[in-house]
Amino acid sequence: MPDTSTFDQDIKDVHLIYDYDAVNEKTGKHELWRYEMYFQSKATQDRIVYAIHGGPMAGRYNYQKAEYQCIRPGELWQCNWLEETGTICSMVYDIPKQTITTLLGFSKGHWEEAEKAHGDKRNEADFQRWRSLAKIGTQADRKLLSEQASIVENFKGAGDLKPVDESWPTM
Template sequence: MPDTSTFDQDIKDVHLLYDYDAVNEKTGEHEKWRYEMWFYSKPGSIVYAIHGGPMAGRYNYQKAEYQCIRPGELWQCNWLEETGTICSLVYDISKQTITTLLGFSKGHWEEAEKAHGDKRNADDLQRWRGLAKIGTQAERKLLSEQASIVEKFKGSGDLKPIDESWPTM
């Protein structure tokens, strides 16, 4: 767990909207994939929504591991989703970018529309857990992208707060 004073100073309650400049694998067209991330109230939780790209329509929260790379400059945040997807995000405070490596489970990547929904809905959560059972570790889709932060503020914005006692993975 990171030093909470550094976490509190750098990213506690920070809410980011950011865009990936992506290329649609099927059509070859350029797209903006909008993501929304809220570094929740204490080290250990993250709340997020996906508004663009193949995963658009996904609302989730997760227990997360935070690591301060350089105080005031770089933070890493990692988590595992119910879909079996591994997420690693680096927030560059000074350059206002997000760099990610995502290891999508085969089920999540190939059946992206089934990964849409809100974790607070029991049917969505059950469907997501089913996606994790499709494929093997070797069949993951790795996606490395960099996004530009378009808005940064404090607080929940349109995301719903969570109860830290709610179970995750």
């Protein structure tokens, strides 16, 4: 668990909306992929709530248990989590530069059947469908994606995202 005072100052209750300037692999054209991340931290310091509004994963609403690591107080934080789909996510939040840098290790099922990863984890059918995506392919079949995003909004609170009960299971 990260240092409470630094975590509370830098991350607790922070809500970020950010855009990736990504390239569509099929068309070669630039696209803005909008993501939204809420570092929900009430009793514990291990929850994130997020929504994906653009790109191949648009239409996905999820929450996870996350691991936070302070790289430099007031400047850099790393947040990592594993999704039900088998996708490994790692992001670095650069506070002064207002950027997000990510490395995503999509499972073969999640990447190749992205539309099946859409939905809301709170819906049991969506949740079970996501879990089935993790069974497609092997560790070696992962699609690695490294991107950098610009933060367009930074505020406190859940905003339009639905907060989660921190006792809810994540896997």
